[in-house]
Amino acid sequence: MEHFDCVVIGGGMVGAASALTLAQLGLKVALVEKFTPQDFSAEQPLDLRVSAISLASQNLLIQVGAWQQIKQWRCCPYKRLGVWEYESAYTEFDADNIEQSHLGHIVENRLIQLALWQNITAMSNIQTFCPESLLSLKQDDNKATLTLTNSVVTAKLVIGADGAQSKVRQMSAIGMTGWDYPQSAMLINVETSMCQQDITWQKFSPTGPVAFLPLPGKSSLGGYASLVWYHQRDEITRLASLSNSQLQQEILKCFPAQLGDIKVLAKGDFKLTRRHANTYQHKRVLLLGDAAHTINPMAGQGVNLGFKDVLALQHVIAEAIGNGDVWHDEAVLARYEKMRRKDNLLMMSTMDALYASFSHPSPLIKVARNLALLAVNKVPVLNSTIKNKALAYACGL
Ligand SMILES: Cc1cc2nc3c(=O)[nH]c(=O)nc-3n(C[C@H](O)[C@H](O)[C@H](O)COP(=O)(O)OP(=O)(O)OC[C@H]3O[C@@H](n4cnc5c(N)ncnc54)[C@H](O)[C@@H]3O)c2cc1C
Secondary structure, three states: OEEEEEEEEOOOHHHHHHHHHHHOOOOOEEEEOOOOOOOOOOOOOOOOOEEEEEHHHHHHHHHOOOHHHHHHHOOEEEOEEEEEOOHHHOEEEEHHHHOOOOOEEEEEHHHHHHHHHHHHHOOOOEEEEOOOOEEEEEEOOOOEEEEEOOOEEEEEEEEEOOOOOOHHHHHOOOOEEEEEEEEEEEEEEEEEOOOOOOEEEEEOOOOOOEEEEEEOOOOOOOEEEEEEEEEEHHHHHHHHOOOHHHHHHHHHHHOOHHHOOEEEEEEEEEEEEEEEEOOOEEOOEEEOHHHOEEOOHHHOOHHHHHHHHHHHHHHHHHHHHHOOOOOOOHHHHHHHHHHHHHHHHHHHHHHHHHHHHHOOOOHHHHHHHHHHHHHHHHOHHHHHHHHHHHHHHHOOO
């Protein structure tokens, strides 16, 4: 039976990044993942699952050596972010306002994961168990024992980075609060008549927002984009059942004119949930990313929060090692939760407030939210304080 300092369950974007940051501290790490990441080739179509990666997340990916590879494969920087309900209250955030060259990048989730895994294979102190699953987890005073599909391993610390349905969370009897939103989201990859854009936009309406995320590359029509369509669950189920050409007609009817002409390439629908673990840490178990918190994806912050968890954990463990403390002591690990819980909760609650405000049918609230957008855009003092602060926060700065 092999012994590790840390066993990370789940080698998605957050788990893989965490394995690397812990290995950077000299710890002996095991990474357990159910599915082998697929290799990249430039002919592969753009994947449906993409994320808006903030500047702070880009910095983490640079730190662990994955960013250069992602840039060489493919990603799309964006410089501007447009938000509106009525055209007259259109608000635009620009990287120039916070003295940055861009606000973030749209990257396929699987390429982030794959670039991280390439760096993992180069680290002699990370052992991967893939494809393998966690079957059971036992904790005693000295260690945790994990039974995997084909092996049994022990660890000083178990990290649950196994996503929203986390088995680690369930096996450690960590409770959670949360709910399912009445809306679902549909992701649609399209060819657009416009070439690669430097703007991502979101138009709100009482039935839910529609969003445009630019994707890299040239298509026969012009460029590529990822569209996100939020609506009541039944309506998303109906849209998902349409053929690509029928869906195309619906998109052209319901999306704003800014979109231009499009051709649907691929689509998928997703239920929206909010979940928050009651604690991020229990004895020898610690939760990161979606295993600890699942957020409404409206502002594209889920993985960005997960990467902030990764950095916080690396920080508290590095500090403990530096001070000669037992790095896996519960008191040390509690500092991670202290650093992250409030920030995650603030982002989750901000998303819910936005969601509630923009889906409220009252004409009075409709006018109020558009006036608020207008004020933020047109009143210089609000423009330079609230707008730029909100922008810096969303970029993780
Ligand atoms: C529609 C939509 C759009 C989104 N857009 C954005 C965006 O623009 N920006 C953003 O920041 N976030 C976005 N998100 C959120 C983001 O996708 C998640 O926050 C992110 O994927 C969480 O990463 P993770 O590594 O924590 O979990 P996951 O991505 O769920 O990875 C978990 C990993 O654990 C593995 N695993 C699970 N169980 C086991 C087990 N028992 N044993 C071994 N391995 C296991 C899985 O195979 C998987 O690889 C969006 C989410 C949705 C639904």
